[in-house]
Amino acid sequence: MKIILDFSPLALFLIMIGVGMSVNIKSFFEVFKNLKALLIGLLSQMVILPLIGFLFAIFAPIDHVFKLGIILITCVPSAVTSNYISKLVDGNVALSVSLTSITACFSFITIPFILLIVAPGVLDRTDIFQELNFIKMSLGLLMITTVPVLMGVFVSRKFSVFAKKINKFYSIFSLLLFVTTVIAALASEWNVVINLYESIGLLVISLALVVLITSYTLVNLINLNEANKKTIIIESFIQNAAMAIIVGGTALGAGNGYLAIAVLYALLQYKILLFLWCVIKFFKKFN
Numbered sequence: 001m002k003i004i005l006d007f008s009p010l011a012l013f014l015i016m017i018g019v020g021m022s023v024n025i026k027s028f029f030e031v032f033k034n035l036k037a038l039l040i041g042l043l044s045q046m047v048i049l050p051l052i053g054f055l056f057a058i059f060a061p062i063d064h065v066f067k068l069g070i071i072l073i074t075c076v077p078s079a080v081t082s083n084y085i086s087k088l089v090d091g092n093v094a095l096s097v098s099l100t101s102i103t104a105c106f107s108f109i110t111i112p113f114i115l116l117i118v119a120p121g122v123l124d125r126t127d128i129f130q131e132l133n134f135i136k137m138s139l140g141l142l143m144i145t146t147v148p149v150l151m152g153v154f155v156s157r158k159f160s161v162f163a164k165k166i167n168k169f170y171s172i173f174s175l176l177l178f179v180t181t182v183i184a185a186l187a188s189e190w191n192v193v194i195n196l197y198e199s200i201g202l203l204v205i206s207l208a209l210v211v212l213i214t215s216y217t218l219v220n221l222i223n224l225n226e227a228n229k230k231t232i233i234i235e236s237f238i239q240n241a242a243m244a245i246i247v248g249g250t251a252l253g254a255g256n257g258y259l260a261i262a263v264l265y266a267l268l269q270y271k272i273l274l275f276l277w278c279v280i281k282f283f284k285k286f287n
Helices: 002-006 006-022 025-033 037-057 062-073 080-089 093-122 135-156 162-190 188-220 226-237 241-252 261-286
Strands: none
Touching: 002 135, 002 241, 006 093, 006 135, 006 162, 006 241, 025 093, 025 135, 037 062, 037 093, 037 188, 037 226, 062 093, 062 188, 062 241, 062 261, 080 093, 080 162, 080 226, 080 261, 093 135, 135 162, 135 188, 135 241, 162 241, 188 226, 188 241, 226 261
């Protein structure tokens, strides 16, 4: 499993190429015609979500390791799986892909800023940030997130026939890489996750529910159509645990508990969403 984690930056690079290739340029520009939905989605993901993470980190009576884990999982972009889920629930797939791509492209700025500029002012233990370098982290994220997304967009634009032919295969390949990364992190943090599941499991469930309720409330305060509402909720709720694991593992190391929150959130987010989907389907059937 250590070998898999060592190669996880390459895995993320390949996943992000897939994100870029899934961008349909025509649909992408169509999304910009409805700026309200796009801006609300970006606000939810890039501002409100990290704010929720910081509030949990400030007030939750837990070790600083888990506080940092909460900040980490709430500052990463949405996962590639959010695009599939948006399609399944009749959401706005073009908006979903656009939000995933844009937040991924800017993550080389947003993640280091949150982790290295803002987080030290919130957490008591500032010594864990001493060996981290803003420029080094930004350049690293630029190379494994922003560059591959732009490469994928270029391939989709210039070699559209080729991109259409391999898109389905590459989507499955990306999903397998994502799942493998999460499983590898779960294996590396297994003892931490098992020993502390009772103490932090409820906390992670609470975090997920607060994110879900907040995003639901936000989109219902704004005049958006149902497809855009569903998409923004999913994009805000489904976090890129693979990226959190890779960033955390690279910067802070595996096996010390920093990745436990990301692993638990990755496992719980899909269970919660599946449960809600089943409940909604059940009530629709009998109403």
